[in-house]
Amino acid sequence: MKLLVKELNQRGHEVLVLVPDSSLLIHSSESFKTEVYPVSFTKADLDGRFEQLTEGLFLKPPQMTDIFLNVQRLVNFTSLQVEGCESLLNNQTLMSRLRVGGFDLVLTDPFLPCGSILAHLLSIPAVYFLRELPCGLDTKANQCPSPPSYVPAAFSGNTNIMTFPQRVKNMLMSGVESYVCRIIYSNFDDLVSRHLEEKMTYKELISYGAIWLHRYDFTFEWPKPIMPNMAFIGGINCAKKAPLPAEIKEFVDGSGDDGFIVFTLGSMVSNMPEETAKQFFEAFRQLPQRVLWRYTGVPPKDAPKNVKLMKWLPQNDLLAHPKAKVFITHGGTHGIYESICNAVPMLMFPLFGDQSDNVNRLVAHGVAERLGIYDVTTEKLLTALKNIIRDKSYKEKIVKMSEIHLDRPVQPLELAVFWTEFVMRHKGASHLRVAAHELNWIQYHCLDVIGFLLMILFTVLWVTLKCCMFCFRKCCRRESAKKKKQ
Amino acid sequence: MKLLVKELNQRGHEVLVLVPDSSLLIHSSESFKTEVYPVSFTKADLDGRFEQLTEGLFLKPPQMTDIFLNVQRLVNFTSLQVEGCESLLNNQTLMSRLRVGGFDLVLTDPFLPCGSILAHLLSIPAVYFLRELPCGLDTKANQCPSPPSYVPAAFSGNTNIMTFPQRVKNMLMSGVESYVCRIIYSNFDDLVSRHLEEKMTYKELISYGAIWLHRYDFTFEWPKPIMPNMAFIGGINCAKKAPLPAEIKEFVDGSGDDGFIVFTLGSMVSNMPEETAKQFFEAFRQLPQRVLWRYTGVPPKDAPKNVKLMKWLPQNDLLAHPKAKVFITHGGTHGIYESICNAVPMLMFPLFGDQSDNVNRLVAHGVAERLGIYDVTTEKLLTALKNIIRDKSYKEKIVKMSEIHLDRPVQPLELAVFWTEFVMRHKGASHLRVAAHELNWIQYHCLDVIGFLLMILFTVLWVTLKCCMFCFRKCCRRESAKKKKQ
Numbered sequence: 001m002k003l004l005v006k007e008l009n010q011r012g013h014e015v016l017v018l019v020p021d022s023s024l025l026i027h028s029s030e031s032f033k034t035e036v037y038p039v040s041f042t043k044a045d046l047d048g049r050f051e052q053l054t055e056g057l058f059l060k061p062p063q064m065t066d067i068f069l070n071v072q073r074l075v076n077f078t079s080l081q082v083e084g085c086e087s088l089l090n091n092q093t094l095m096s097r098l099r100v101g102g103f104d105l106v107l108t109d110p111f112l113p114c115g116s117i118l119a120h121l122l123s124i125p126a127v128y129f130l131r132e133l134p135c136g137l138d139t140k141a142n143q144c145p146s147p148p149s150y151v152p153a154a155f156s157g158n159t160n161i162m163t164f165p166q167r168v169k170n171m172l173m174s175g176v177e178s179y180v181c182r183i184i185y186s187n188f189d190d191l192v193s194r195h196l197e198e199k200m201t202y203k204e205l206i207s208y209g210a211i212w213l214h215r216y217d218f219t220f221e222w223p224k225p226i227m228p229n230m231a232f233i234g235g236i237n238c239a240k241k242a243p244l245p246a247e248i249k250e251f252v253d254g255s256g257d258d259g260f261i262v263f264t265l266g267s268m269v270s271n272m273p274e275e276t277a278k279q280f281f282e283a284f285r286q287l288p289q290r291v292l293w294r295y296t297g298v299p300p301k302d303a304p305k306n307v308k309l310m311k312w313l314p315q316n317d318l319l320a321h322p323k324a325k326v327f328i329t330h331g332g333t334h335g336i337y338e339s340i341c342n343a344v345p346m347l348m349f350p351l352f353g354d355q356s357d358n359v360n361r362l363v364a365h366g367v368a369e370r371l372g373i374y375d376v377t378t379e380k381l382l383t384a385l386k387n388i389i390r391d392k393s394y395k396e397k398i399v400k401m402s403e404i405h406l407d408r409p410v411q412p413l414e415l416a417v418f419w420t421e422f423v424m425r426h427k428g429a430s431h432l433r434v435a436a437h438e439l440n441w442i443q444y445h446c447l448d449v450i451g452f453l454l455m456i457l458f459t460v461l462w463v464t465l466k467c468c469m470f471c472f473r474k475c476c477r478r479e480s481a482k483k484k485k486q
Numbered sequence: 487m488k489l490l491v492k493e494l495n496q497r498g499h500e501v502l503v504l505v506p507d508s509s510l511l512i513h514s515s516e517s518f519k520t521e522v523y524p525v526s527f528t529k530a531d532l533d534g535r536f537e538q539l540t541e542g543l544f545l546k547p548p549q550m551t552d553i554f555l556n557v558q559r560l561v562n563f564t565s566l567q568v569e570g571c572e573s574l575l576n577n578q579t580l581m582s583r584l585r586v587g588g589f590d591l592v593l594t595d596p597f598l599p600c601g602s603i604l605a606h607l608l609s610i611p612a613v614y615f616l617r618e619l620p621c622g623l624d625t626k627a628n629q630c631p632s633p634p635s636y637v638p639a640a641f642s643g644n645t646n647i648m649t650f651p652q653r654v655k656n657m658l659m660s661g662v663e664s665y666v667c668r669i670i671y672s673n674f675d676d677l678v679s680r681h682l683e684e685k686m687t688y689k690e691l692i693s694y695g696a697i698w699l700h701r702y703d704f705t706f707e708w709p710k711p712i713m714p715n716m717a718f719i720g721g722i723n724c725a726k727k728a729p730l731p732a733e734i735k736e737f738v739d740g741s742g743d744d745g746f747i748v749f750t751l752g753s754m755v756s757n758m759p760e761e762t763a764k765q766f767f768e769a770f771r772q773l774p775q776r777v778l779w780r781y782t783g784v785p786p787k788d789a790p791k792n793v794k795l796m797k798w799l800p801q802n803d804l805l806a807h808p809k810a811k812v813f814i815t816h817g818g819t820h821g822i823y824e825s826i827c828n829a830v831p832m833l834m835f836p837l838f839g840d841q842s843d844n845v846n847r848l849v850a851h852g853v854a855e856r857l858g859i860y861d862v863t864t865e866k867l868l869t870a871l872k873n874i875i876r877d878k879s880y881k882e883k884i885v886k887m888s889e890i891h892l893d894r895p896v897q898p899l900e901l902a903v904f905w906t907e908f909v910m911r912h913k914g915a916s917h918l919r920v921a922a923h924e925l926n927w928i929q930y931h932c933l934d935v936i937g938f939l940l941m942i943l944f945t946v947l948w949v950t951l952k953c954c955m956f957c958f959r960k961c962c963r964r965e966s967a968k969k970k971k972q
Contacts, residue, residue, distance in 0.1 A: 149929055164935075407911065407912070
């Protein structure tokens with residue numbers, strides 16, 4: 001979102017970012033002003049809850065039942081954020097300043113509830129910037145049809161083409177999703193009903209979003225129905241380009257024909273167990289490629305010479321280097337889009353959240369291989385990496401995917417800016433809001449109409465039947481009377 | 487489509503247009519080559535069938551039952567086109583030349599079947615250029631959800647917000663639509679099964695369309711679900727701009743503060759009954775505005791001086807003139823988009839086809855008034871025209887609509903060119919094709935899965951019930967045995 005904010009600032013817009021004084025990610029910048037408000041929890045609390053999300057990843061394979069554990073952890077994490085939002089909304093001084101601030105819109109990720117509530121309180125439109133929401137709340141709130149017959153449910157492991165058993169599973173998972181939705185968003189619902197209207201749910205609140213900027217792209221996601229107020233800006237992060245630092249440049253330039261491998265499991269995993277790290281080190285030692293590894297643990301003494309460990313990697317710029325051969329990643333969408341933009345095949349270790357689904361899609365597209373982080377061995381690593389490097393089909397397929405991904409009428413950053421400015425210019429995008437929002441579940445699916453028509457049909461049938469029987473009886477009686485007479 | 491072809495030609499593409507030797511609309515041009523093939527009917531046959539479509543319009547108000555009459559006339563018209571297509575497909579010389587022509591794609595309006603069949607025979611992708619197809623075949627073929635609870639059915643007279651009785655009507659009309667579809671496309675189906683595969687329907691054939699360029703825009707149409715392979719190019723015809731001819735320019739420039747009115751009922755209506763024309767002449771005589779009228783009949787001797795009759799009007803350029811006050815139109819989409827682009831409110835006389843639905847939408851948006859051509863009088867005309875000119879809300883609303891319509895990330899002509907070239911570059915757009923095409927009706931709606939789950943549920947319930955009853959009986963027996971003993 002920072003990229004979009006920066007671009008908006010360059011086009012003359014003033015941006016104010018509201019930051020809790022214990023914040024995970026937001027730092028000050030030249031592109032925007034910040035307004036820091038106090039919250040009741042510390043950065044350590046937040047980090048603690050955040051780390052919970054990735055607990056136990058290296059120990060055992062993920063199970064179906066982990067869904068409920070992960071939901072609980074997610075609720076733990078977001079409940080702190082709800083507290084933070086409460087602090088903001090109860091901060092009378094700040095709120096009255098915001099009320100007279102003359103803002104045109106709220107730009108927010110509806111993964112957290114505060115932006116949407118603020119937009120509603122200030123009576124200004126909201127533009128959403130997101131990949132998607134847990135349990136598909138974005139689809140539901142925006143009235144976007146999502147037929148379970150070919151849209152794979154989260155965590156189902158399905159692709160868009162399913163056998164009968166897979167469709168049964170998909171249907172059941174969709175049911176679980178609805179149940180999970182209620183748990184995940186219950187404290188959001190409470191927050192909304194405390195600060196806005198008594199009976200409003202979070203889903204209802206976000207249904208007012210003017211434009212949904214989805215970090216989504218159909219080269220990588222399975223195609224499915226969409227809505228007129230959805231704009232697709234998947235790969236927007238590829239716009240962030242910079243020259244490589246001299247030290248890194250020298251390392252990768254010198255990697256020869258064998259090229260190099262980029263390895264990071266993202267910012268959410270801080271430390272990898274020593275035993276797991278050892279498997280990686282041993283595998284890398286046997287490869288002719290050089291390796292750049294985002295590694296925050298203590299480096300071993302005998303680390304192979306072809307491996308460079310760093311606390312942070314200029315990921316996109318590294319993948320853009322022509323000698324980049326493989327990207328080892330956990331399958332977060334940021335990394336995936338950078339890999340697609342730069343056409344680098346992947347070796348993937350999905351950790352949690354939507355990552356497993358992402359990885360499934362890329363493996364199905366033939367541009368990645370998948371391994372488990374909990375049982376990774378040097379052999380498995382070597383087989384997978386050598387396969388990706390030697391078998392040309394991985395590279396060919398991702399080159400094709402990349403070409404299609406980059407071939408768009410408007411580049412994602414520009415598209416995001418356009419729609420944000422559009423909403424400012426026209427005070428919303430009401431012409432793109434479907435009337436389905438005014439219908440309840442029964443009306444939407446025409447169940448009342450179907451019931452009514454069936455009632456008429458049965459009445460007509462019943463009356464016809466009664467008439468027939470009446471006539472039949474009359475005839476019979478006459479017949480028997482005749483016979484008696486005879 | 488001519489605009490798109492011209493633009494493609496300017497960007498270096500070679501375009502070949504296949505023209506039956508009896509053609510309604512296609513003339514040669516510098517922008518494309520033509521290949522004329524002989525057909526079994528004459529231009530007079532074609533004109534005759536075409537005129538049938540508008541027969542009786544001036545005599546009586548349209549009825550619900552006209553649907554069936556109009557469907558029959560439409561089938562009469564398209565059956566000639568099917569004959570024409572047959573002539574092309576059986577023309578071995580031409581077909582073998584086309585086969586080795588090295589074409590990249592077929593650009594066609596699927597309203598007529600020949601383009602899609604040709605694309606399939608030549609194994610090249612098809613790009614569709616259309617508004618929409620009769621009875622919503624485009625939506626059905628492209629697997630685009632269209633919930634009857636808020637997407638008004640054709641000819642229903644509904645808007646996107648419906649009462650219960652309106653929803654009942656909408657549902658019934660959707661049912662009629664499915665029936666009508668079978669009649670309209672039956673000779674297309676036959677043609678397809680004769681020339682392609684035995685059991686292929688026309689709907690199935692057009693489902694392979696790579697990109698659907700819809701002359702559609704949500705400022706004017708009700709928003710509804712869409713698909714990733716649909717691009718919206720409504721208003722593409724506004725790109726056709728030219729300076730006004732001197733004679734016309736003088737006439738409209740001299741219209742003073744009162745401005746002028748543009749009046750045309752489109753190219754499909756050749757002659758208006760004298761009595762109807764008289765009502766218009768009398769009304770115009772009493773107006774301070776000047777009137778430009780596309781009039782092909784014999785001009786009366788006492789035509790008012792403020793009226794200029796012409797065989798053809800530069801419609802878009804006239805509407806772009808700042809003094810244009812009202813556009814009197816039949817409600818074809820071409821004219822409507824030109825009116826929206828140039829923000830001129832409308833007085834509408836829907837004649838046939840989708841025009842009545844178009845008019846309903848614009849009236850609901852408050853940018854137009856509606857009158858019937860069969861019972862128009864001077865008084866009605868004067869009231870409506872004075873109302874549109876005096877009541878500022880019509881102008882204000884269409885100015886707002888126009889601003890939103892024109893405010894797009896990519897202008898429609900450019901977007902159409904982009905997607906056409908995209909399909910050429912990537913030999914299709916398979917990444918945007920949903921997997922729903924592989925499912926039958928039962929699978930799509932998960933009816934098999936629901937049936938299976940219900941079966942399991944009932945089995946479990948039945949077994950549980952039997953077990954309970956068994957236990958209950960055992961207990962009872964013991965109880966009664968005890969009692970007997972006692």
